[in-house]
Amino acid sequence: MEIAESPSASTFGRRNERTGQQHIRGLLAHGEIFERMVQHPALIEIAEAMLGDDMTLGAYSARILYPGAIEMGVHVDYPYWAMRGPFAVRPPLMVQVIWMLQDFTEQNGATLVAPRSQLRCARPNREDFAREAIKITGAAGDAIISHGLLWHDTSQNHSEQPRVALLINYGLKVIRPLDSEIAKVPPAVLERATPKLRQLLGLEFANSLARDLSRDGLY
Ligand SMILES: O=C(O)CCC(=O)C(=O)O
Known part of the structure; x- marks a missing residue:
């Protein structure tokens, strides 16, 4: 996918020389298609079933694995890696x-996951991961949707082409976003934002809290 010229070059993280990977943030400033993708009804339905219909982004x-890229390292996702634990699988954060x-193929850096590892509620163990991990291959357009506690990693890109994935982190509304600038979108994006996008950007937080309070008969 071609990414439109960015108003903020800083969102294009530099290619990591050690891993051969590049991480690009701030997608909502890069074209309307990214607004539609983050609100894809199938994704929203699954994520809201797990996180509630007031979840936020x-x-x-996007993560690019250039030819020759190596693993990024097995990890759980934010906020779990930023927490001391103990962890719980429910409620998912x-x-x-x-x-x-x-396409994610056997050769081009497809994601590695340790099935059901989220149920261990633990930081990854490299030896266990090396033994248990499977590579998730699929066709362009497919998506891996997981609990943030799933142990996962990228694999090595042995192909001649970059491998690109879009990464979306939906969270409970009470979790501070990993990207502290997530709501700093261009004014045009804000003007045309749907109610769902406003919710995802955390702009409905106060209304959501008011609903929580009135549900509990407070205020
Ligand atoms: O791109 C991938 O296959 C996984 C990326 C990932 O796990 C991450 O950026 O946290």
Whole structure:
């Protein structure tokens, strides 16, 4: 996918020389298609079933694995890696989407996951991960949707082409977004934002709290 010229070059993180990967943030400033993708009804339905219909967007980015890229390292997702624990699988604090923008193959850096590892409620163990991880291949347009506690990693890109994935982090509304600038979108994006996008950007937070309070008969 071609990414429109950015008003803010700083959102294009530099290519990491060690891993051969690049992380691009601030997608909502890069074209209307990204507004539609983050509100895709199938994603919203699944994520809201896990997080509630007042969930917000914690981060929204793309990850490019250039030819020769190596693993980024096994991890759980934010906010879990930023917490001391103990962890609980319920309520989920975060749902991660890894949306394949081209085919993920055995060769090109497809995501590795340890199935059901979210149920361990623990930080990843590298040896266990190496033993249990499977590679998720799929066609462009497919998405991996997971609990944030799932142990996962990128694999090595042995192909001649970059591998690109869109990454969406939906979170409980009470979790501070990983991307502190998530709501700093261009004025034109704000003007045309749907109610769902406003919710995702945290702009309905006060209304949502008012609903919580009145549900509990407070105020
Ligand atoms: O791009 C991928 O396959 C996974 C990326 C990922 O896990 C991350 O950026 O946290």
